Amino acid sequence: MTPVPRTVLDEVPLYVPKPPVARADGVSHRLFLNENPYPPLPSVLAEISRAALTAHHYPEIMPGELVAALAARLGVPESDVVTGPGSVGIYQQVAQAMLEPGDEVVYAWPSFEAFPIVARIAGARPVPVPLRDGVHDLAAMAERVTPRTRAVFLCDPNNPTGTSVGARGLSAFLTAVPESVLVVLDEAYREFSTSAVDGVELYRRHPNVVVLRTFSKAYGLAGLRVGYGVAQPVLSAALRKCAVPCGVSGIGVRAALASLAAEPELAKRVAIVKAAREGLRAALRERQVPAPPTDTNFLWLPLGSRADEVADLLERAGLLSRRYPGEGIRLTVGTPEANAAVVAALEKAFAAA
Ligand SMILES: Cc1ncc(COP(=O)(O)O)c(C=O)c1O
CATH class of the missing domain: 3.90.1150.10 (Aspartate Aminotransferase, domain 1)
Incomplete structure (x- = not known):
């Protein structure tokens, strides 16, 4: 067999x-x-070419220089920054670090198509909550949180409807959800938003929030697979433990650093x-x-x-x-x-x- x-x-x-x-x-x-x-950008391409010359070397297990640059950029401790091969890679780290078989994961639907996949691979039960007029129905989502809920995945602005939840609604939601429930706030599109909430501010106030961001969209590096997260040390350490070693390539790291310099x-x-x-x-x-x-x-x-x-x-x-x-x-x-x-x-x- x-x-x-x-x-x-x-x-x-x-x-x-x-x-x-x-x-x-x-x-x-x-x-x-x-x-x-x-x-x-030309300045980023130049760094990519330079880094390509060292493609026979492994990158760092976790990219320290990029972590330090992101921490400085966001005004957070380096310990709280996690990197991954795209933010979608960090979802896998979340699944490994946080989800047990039978746990429930609440998320809006339609939203990022990775949500049910991440939950299922972990053996967790997806709990999709329909959007209301294309917007997260945060009240309905809060109602679906039970003692079995281990995590909420929240994409703001939402893919595919392009809507944002707004500061007041999100604050009320985070207050309603028990602190033992992880809230992953995916901000892949925040740079294009005029009204989205700043997840990093929320992570400062809510120890159960993990903010995910990416170099794929506004920074234009989708092909190089660089994403990052910010969370309090208990969570960030767990996510770092589950990262694929050397998961962010040396070329990706140099391109991300050059992009931060070219903001x-x-x-x-x-x-x-x-x-x-x-x-x-x-x-x-x-x-x-x-x-x-x-x-x-x-x-x-x-x-x-x-x-x-x-x-x-x-x-x-x-x-x-x-x-x-x-x-x-x-x-x-x-x-x-x-x-x-x-x-x-x-x-x-x-x-x-
Ligand atoms: C909401 C959302 N999160 C994450 C990602 C994946 O981004 P990354 O390229 O950083 O893995 C996407 C890509 O489409 C997305 O729409």
Whole structure:
């Protein structure tokens, strides 16, 4: 008999690599992963090339220089900073460090698709709580917290709906949830927000909060896999113990450090993406495409039963979106060319409706 994997994996989806979808003319725009449309800045690229020369060396087990730079940047002790191969890597650390089989994990739905996967791999029970009008229903989530709840995963601003919960609601939620329940506050998109709460302020006041952030989105380093978390020492030590040794590459570390040094320049790019987002949203709304406000670098189009048809139409135009059948599509704000192509493609779809 062959070895039998854990039965909890029966409910975990298997990722099978897909061939890239390309238009006949070879042009396609990746608007399905909320990536930054711009390549790394020249100063960051220079560091990447320099670091590539030492790719035959292992990186540090945990990147001390990056931890120190992040701690200084955020005004927190170095002991409280955790790094990982993308913030999604830190979710695995959370699962290993904090979840026991049978524990419950409360999160909103739809939200970050990793949530049920992380819970299930740990043998924990996912407890999804429907969004209300696209926003976290924090009162309903607090009600679903029971003595079996070990963690709450909260994505703010939310992927895929782009909404933020607001300071007052989040403070009330954190007061309502027992301190023994871990609250993971995922701020992957916070730099694009005008109203999201500062999770680092909340971690200072609530010892059960872990804040997760990433270099993948606003900093434009998705391909290098660098994420980090901030938590009080009891939690950060547990998360560090569960980190994959050398999990953040030397190239990723140098690129992240160079990006921190180039923050003013990167902030200009974020401002450009935000302006493009508002332009795209206005253009779509003028064309009767539903496009609610968003605090992120993507738009959520609540198209209901038309989601698949519209995603197919975009795909034929070389515009690759993330589809949520029966609910809507999520569309990353891209380059000016990509955004213009989105407007042209959707104009046709909605004119024909
Ligand atoms: C809410 C949220 N958290 C985390 C991630 C993953 O980020 P990283 O690249 O840091 O693993 C994503 C990526 O799409 C995301 O949407």
